[in-house]
Amino acid sequence: xxxxxxxxxxxxxxxxxxxxxxxxxxxxxxxxxxxxxxxxxxxxxxxxxxxxxxxxxxxxxxxxxxxxxxxxxxxxxxxxxxxxxxxxxxxxxxxxxxxxxxxxxxxxxxxxxxxxxxxxxxxxxxxxxxxxxxxxxxxxxxxxxxxxxxxxxxxxxxxxxxxxxxxxxxxxxxxxxxxxxxxxxxxxxxxxxxxxxxxxxxxxxxxxxxxxxxxxxxxxxxxxxxxxxxxxxxxxxxxxxxxxxxxxxxxxxxxxxxxxxxxxxxxxxxxxxxxxxxxxxxxxxxxxxxxxxxxxxxxxxxxxxxxxxxxxxxxxxxxxxxxxxxxxxxxxxxxxxxxxxxxxxxxxxxxxxxxxxxxxxxxxxxxxxxxxxxxxxxxxxxxxxxxxxxxxxxx
Numbered sequence: 358x359x360x361x362x363x364x365x366x367x368x369x370x371x372x373x374x375x376x377x378x379x380x381x382x383x384x385x386x387x388x389x390x391x392x393x394x395x396x397x398x399x400x401x402x403x404x405x406x407x408x409x410x411x412x413x414x415x416x417x418x419x420x421x422x423x424x425x426x427x428x429x430x431x432x433x434x435x436x437x438x439x440x441x442x443x444x445x446x447x448x449x450x451x452x453x454x455x456x457x458x459x460x461x462x463x464x465x466x467x468x469x470x471x472x473x474x475x476x477x478x479x480x481x482x483x484x485x486x487x488x489x490x491x492x493x494x495x496x497x498x499x500x501x502x503x504x505x506x507x508x509x510x511x512x513x514x515x516x517x518x519x520x521x522x523x524x525x526x527x528x529x530x531x532x533x534x535x536x537x538x539x540x541x542x543x544x545x546x547x548x549x550x551x552x553x554x555x556x557x558x559x560x561x562x563x564x565x566x567x568x569x570x571x572x573x574x575x576x577x578x579x580x581x582x583x584x585x586x587x588x589x590x591x592x593x594x595x596x597x598x599x600x601x602x603x604x605x606x607x608x609x610x611x612x613x614x615x616x617x618x619x620x621x622x623x624x625x626x627x628x629x630x631x632x633x634x635x636x637x638x639x640x641x642x643x644x645x646x647x648x649x650x651x652x653x654x655x656x657x658x659x660x661x662x663x664x665x666x667x668x669x670x671x672x673x674x675x676x677x678x679x680x681x682x683x684x685x686x687x688x689x690x691x692x693x694x695x696x697x698x699x700x701x702x703x704x705x706x707x708x709x710x711x712x713x714x715x716x717x718x719x720x721x722x723x724x725x726x727x728x729x730x731x732x733x734x735x736x737x738x739x740x741x742x743x744x745x746x747x748x749x750x751x752x
Contacts, residue, residue: 359561364730365550366390367538367578368570370401371514372714374522374532375723375742376568381528382741383727388530389562390522391552393537397518399641400572401716403677405597405631406624408434408442408717409509410472412610413618415465423695425472427717431510432476433743434720438520440751444478445511445622446607448489450502450661459503466507478508492607495621498663506607511624514716523749524742536560541567541582546704565706566730572680573641575710587699590712592641593679596650597631599624599672613657621658627672630654637678646674682712696722706733 364380366373369392377390392398410428414420434442451459466481482505489496489504496504522532533552540551548567552560569575576586608622622629633650651674655666682697696714700707709729714722724740731738741747 373570378525379727383738402515481507594637595632611661
């Protein structure tokens with residue numbers, strides 16, 4: 358059986374469903390997304406669950422535009438899906454004698470507030486020990502610390518992916534789960550794709566545009582089909598631990614044993630701790646958490662809070678992969694989270710492969726991809742994903 362569609366999207370993570378939603382909001386019909394498993398079965402359900410500007414990125418001036426974009430996208434999502442994206446206060450404890458660090462954080466938070474502009478949730482401020490302890494009893498040993506308070510937002514990442522997909526379906530988009538695209542060929546005036554579903558049935562699809570949002574699997578898909586790879590990329594593995602509710606009303610931004618930033622957050626009646634950063638070159642289909650990674654986070658909790666957490670107290674651990682373009686000479690933690698894409702063209706369209714990107718700014722990135730498709734196809738309709746009426750209402 359052979360089908361025709363203007364656009365095929367590969368991958369059911371946040372960027373895949375985001376591109377589908379964007380195109381459908383412009384009036385495209387018969388756009389199809391294929392996901393080999395269920396939606397959000399990879400990175401898009403293994404995040405730190407934050408919708409944030411990325412305070413630490415301000416250390417690199419080149420990342421300021423990304424922070425600005427994320428802060429304004431944060432505001433949009435708070436308005437578009439308030440049942441899924443909600444404000445969260447974050448506390449940063451700093452020893453009172455570390456004057457340089459106190460000044461550095463003060464400057465960073467002031468810039469963060471400035472970049473947010475009208476999107477600001479609340480201005481940062483300094484809390485007393487009593488105020489901080491009331492919000493986060495885990496700070497009980499920090500009597501000689503100063504506490505900065507600032508605001509970001511938090512979400513259920515998997516449910517956000519589902520809501521975006523449902524919104525796209527409402528606008529005519531087609532989502533095919535448990536359907537893997539295993540072959541793509543350039544037929545000069547279109548791309549021919551072969552899809553296999555969970556029952557082994559094959560379908561052939563012709564499309565003018567193919568958007569490769571496969572994340573950690575993106576380059577493997579290209580190589581397996583004899584396509585050139587636009588960028589060298591690597592998997593940055595991040596591990597999280599889930600504990601019982603530890604009494605947090607606000608989240609904590611802390612320093613790990615190696616001086617990296619990590620978070621301790623209230624989340625869905627539990628406490629979430631993460632994340633790590635480690636190069637991963639194993640099987641992307643089997644990403645697990647090692648004992649060493651758990652111990653790294655447990656040791657970091659002890660160093661930051663002076664409280665010992667036993668491994669047996671961990672309810673669950675999970676790991677995800679960040680798919681980032683390689684920047685020679687930079688450590689994983691300092692590799693840019695900005696997106697990149699490469700295109701391979703034929704007579705009537707292109708294959709676009711996406712790299713990087715952040716959960717927070719996914720909508721804007723998908724708008725940019727939608728603009729590329731529309732310009733190439735001669736379609737002038739703008740995106741409407743910034744308007745609430747183009748979103749499915751919560752059940």
